[in-house]
Amino acid sequence: MQNDYSKIAESLHPLERRVLPYVSSNTFSELSQLSGISEAEISRPMQWLQEKGLVSIKESALESATLGRNGIAYAQTALPEIRFLKFLATPKTLGEIKEKSGLTDEEVNICLGLLRKKEMIDFQQGQISSRGKNGNLGEMQDFLSALPKPIASLSKEELSLLDELKRRKDIIQIETKKSYSAAITELGKRLQAYKFESIIDNLTPELLATRGWKDKKFRRYDLNIPVKQLFAGRRHYVREAIEYIRKIWLDMGFREMTGPMVQTSFWNFDALFTAQDHPVREMQDTFFVQNPKSGKLPSQKLVSLVRNMHEHGGGIGSKGWQYQWSESEARKNVLRTHTTCLSAQTIASLKLADLPAKFFSVGSNFRNETLDWSHLFELHQAEGIVIDENANMRHLIGYLKEFFRKMGFDKVRARPAYFPYTEPSMEIDVFHPVHKKWVELGGSGIFRPEVTVPLIGKDIPVLAWGLGVSRIIPDYYGITDIRDLFRNDLKQLREIKAWLK
Numbered sequence: 391m392q393n394d395y396s397k398i399a400e401s402l403h404p405l406e407r408r409v410l411p412y413v414s415s416n417t418f419s420e421l422s423q424l425s426g427i428s429e430a431e432i433s434r435p436m437q438w439l440q441e442k443g444l445v446s447i448k449e450s451a452l453e454s455a456t457l458g459r460n461g462i463a464y465a466q467t468a469l470p471e472i473r474f475l476k477f478l479a480t481p482k483t484l485g486e487i488k489e490k491s492g493l494t495d496e497e498v499n500i501c502l503g504l505l506r507k508k509e510m511i512d513f514q515q516g517q518i519s520s521r522g523k524n525g526n527l528g529e530m531q532d533f534l535s536a537l538p539k540p541i542a543s544l545s546k547e548e549l550s551l552l553d554e555l556k557r558r559k560d561i562i563q564i565e566t567k568k569s570y571s572a573a574i575t576e577l578g579k580r581l582q583a584y585k586f587e588s589i590i591d592n593l594t595p596e597l598l599a600t601r602g603w604k605d606k607k608f609r610r611y612d613l614n615i616p617v618k619q620l621f622a623g624r625r626h627y628v629r630e631a632i633e634y635i636r637k638i639w640l641d642m643g644f645r646e647m648t649g650p651m652v653q654t655s656f657w658n659f660d661a662l663f664t665a666q667d668h669p670v671r672e673m674q675d676t677f678f679v680q681n682p683k684s685g686k687l688p689s690q691k692l693v694s695l696v697r698n699m700h701e702h703g704g705g706i707g708s709k710g711w712q713y714q715w716s717e718s719e720a721r722k723n724v725l726r727t728h729t730t731c732l733s734a735q736t737i738a739s740l741k742l743a744d745l746p747a748k749f750f751s752v753g754s755n756f757r758n759e760t761l762d763w764s765h766l767f768e769l770h771q772a773e774g775i776v777i778d779e780n781a782n783m784r785h786l787i788g789y790l791k792e793f794f795r796k797m798g799f800d801k802v803r804a805r806p807a808y809f810p811y812t813e814p815s816m817e818i819d820v821f822h823p824v825h826k827k828w829v830e831l832g833g834s835g836i837f838r839p840e841v842t843v844p845l846i847g848k849d850i851p852v853l854a855w856g857l858g859v860s861r862i863i864p865d866y867y868g869i870t871d872i873r874d875l876f877r878n879d880l881k882q883l884r885e886i887k888a889w890l891k
Contacts, residue, residue, distance in 0.1 A: 398442060398577075399584040401610040405435035407586040413445050413578065418570045436572055444578035452567045455552055456538040458560035465534050472527050474501040478511070481519035500558070530555065538565075621884040628770075628875055630889040631863045632752050635772055638796045639750035642789070644774065647732040647751040654685040656720040658727060660696050661734040662811040663840040665711045666719045670727070677756050677767075679723035687721060692738060695844035696720075706849065708840055725756035728856060729773035730811075737777065737845040737852065745850070746778035752859060763871040770859035772832075781851040783814065786834055790855060794820050794831075797862060803828065812854055813838045822865075832857035 402410070405427060412424040418436065422429045439445045457465055464470070470493055477491045488498050502518075505511045510523045533551045541564070544552060555562045574582070590597065590606050597603045625633065636646070659671055670676065687693050695704065697717075703710035729751045736749050751773045759765040772793075776785065791802045801821035809815040812835025819828040834855035842852050864872055867886055874882070 395577075395580055395584070396607075397610065398444075399581050399586065400589055400607055402442075402581075402586070402589075403435060403438060403609075404591055405431065406439055407589075409435050410439060410444065410578065411582050413439075413572050413574045413582075415573045416571060418572070421572065433570070436570070439578070440572075443575060444581060445572045445574055448571050448573070450569050450571070452569060453541045454538050454565050454567065455541055455544070456563050456565050457534070458563045460559060461534060461537070461555075461561040461563075464531075464561065465537070469527065469531055469534070470497040471501045471504055472531060474498070474505065475510070475520050475524075475527075478518065478520040481514075481517040483517055487518065526551070534561070537562075624888070626883065627867060627886050627889065628863060631866070632770065632859065634889050635752050635797075635859060636750075638793055639752075639772075639774065642792065644748045644750040647729075647736050647749045647773070648753075649732045649735060649751075651726055651754060651756070652679055652685075652723055653726045653731045654687065654720065655722045655724055656687055656693070656696070657731040657734055658724050660700065660715075660720045661738070661841070661845065662730060663699065663838060664810055665700065665713070666716060667713065668810075675758055676727055677725040677758055679725065682723060684718070684721040685723045687717065688738070692844065693717070693720075699840050699844050704840070704843060706839055706843055710840070727757055728755050729753045729771050730854070730856060733773060733775045733852075733854060734841070734845060736775065737842065740777065740846060742846070742848065746776070746781075748774070748776040748778075750774040761873060763873065766860065766872055766875075770863075772855075772857040772859050774853075774855050775837075776853040777846070777850060778853075779850060781836075781853050783816070783836065786816075786836070786853040786855070789853070790818050790832075790834060790857075793857075794818075798866075799823075804834075807833060807835075809833050809835055811838055811841050812836055818855070818857070824865075829861075831861055 409421055409425040409427060409432065412421055416424070418432050419429060421427075421436070422432045425432070427435065436445065436447060440447050467473070473493060474487070474491065474497075477487065484498075487493070488495055491498065493501070502511075506513075508523070508525050510521055510525055512519050512521055529547070530551050533548055534555070539548075541549075541552070552562065556564075588606050589609050590603060591609050593603060593608070624630070640646070655671065659668070660666070664670065697715045698704045698710075699706075699708070700711050700715040701713065732751050732753070733749070740747060752770065753773075754768050755771050756768055759767045761767065774789070776789065778785075787804050790804075794802045799820035799822075803819045803821075804816040805819060807815045807817040812833075815833065815835035817830050818832045818834055819830050821827070822829050832855055834853075837852040837854050839849040843849055860872060860875065864870070864875060866889070869875060
């Protein structure tokens with residue numbers, strides 16, 4: 391047992407050794423004076439000693455009533471209602487009081503309310519007069535002048551005055567001061583008698599030269615002592631997840647599509663065969679850009695092909711939308727509502743000689759949503775297309791199953807669905823391993839010929855999908871409110887786990 395005491399003693403920090411001999415039942419302030427350690431530093435060695443079981447620390451809180459900004463002024467002069475009543479030695483009009491009493495308009499209004507409630511003033515024929523009552527104003531002024539005081543020491547009458555003054559602006563403040571005291575434990579008492587002067591903290595050249603280290607002990611390293619936590623630099627956790635998703639598609643041989651967040655309605659809607667009178671193009675769903683309000687359209691040839699497709703079906707057996715297509719409507723700038731606009735731009739840039747080809751993007755999109763626990767006006771989407779003469783729905787399901795498998799979802803199913811610019815279409819569900827239920831995470835399908843023919847000049851299969859990344863990420867991090875994905879909380883950013891799928 392003696393050897394155990396020695397090990398503990400030899401592991402004590404110099405500050406712990408300085409203060410330990412003085413601990414009995416003391417406040418931290420007393421220990422600071424006895425040991426010569428400043429009050430700013432004393433809590434550190436005391437905390438260390440408690441973690442070693444040598445002392446026990448007790449925390450207590452003392453609440454005090456102190457003066458606020460207005461209270462300081464009123465303690466030096468007098469409460470506004472006292473000065474108000476003194477000015478009413480003779481009846482006065484409200485205008486005279488505001489002009490000559492020296493009180494602010496706010497103080498006059500407060501006095502009128504308080505004194506009328508206490509029946510200390512009268513209103514007659516446009517004049518205000520005192521009824522000669524002082525109420526408890528004298529006691530209130532004396533109480534104010536006697537502050538600060540501990541609340542525990544206040545009498546019943548003083549507590550009533552305190553409660554009344556607390557209702558008023560900046561007169562009273564309640565301050566809570568924490569204090570700490572320490573008591574020695576049985577183990578600590580044994581170590582108080584230890585000869586700490588035999589312990590060496592640092593091996594210096596002088597000790598080596600004089601051999602002063604002989605017959606002494608070196609302070610032990612305490613590997614269990616708490617140390618300050620260090621946080622390594624890292625990407626934002628949402629960015630970590632996005633980078634992982636990028637890597638999945640890159641590893642599968644896809645090339646990345648990029649493009650601006652501000653797009654013309656042509657690329658965001660028209661190129662995807664979304665009619666110009668479709669509700670999705672209204673302000674309640676889409677953010678339209680005010681400056682610049684309009685953008686440039688692509689080549690006149692492509693614009694004409696898209697126009698013909700909308701108006702009468704472009705000669706491919708489709709009826710189109712049977713309306714007069716507007717070029718000015720197509721020029722309107724929007725914050726992109728999906729990354730599918732990048733798919734349209736990419737397909738339009740390809741030649742038949744470039745095929746087969748496959749592309750992906752992971753980017754921000756914007757919807758005019760009301761913010762709540764499950765909706766943001768900015769969302770991330772993983773977009774993908776495969777342009778291949780031989781592509782079919784089985785290939786599409788295979789790509790998506792492989793993606794979700796690498797995201798940690800082994801069970802994936804496809805359900806028939808409807809989407810405006812794909813046919814056939816399907817929704818993708820994954821089986822949630824924790825909640826034990828199927829969860830819809832995206833839409834997919836094969837682009838309609840009304841989309842592909844104007845863009846690439848041929849009715850060729852284009853597998854396409856859009857997956858809600860913002861639905862996948864929160865669950866991994868245990869986030870239940872989607873707004874917390876972008877909360878400006880440094881503690882959360884430091885402590886949240888890394889993305890290790």
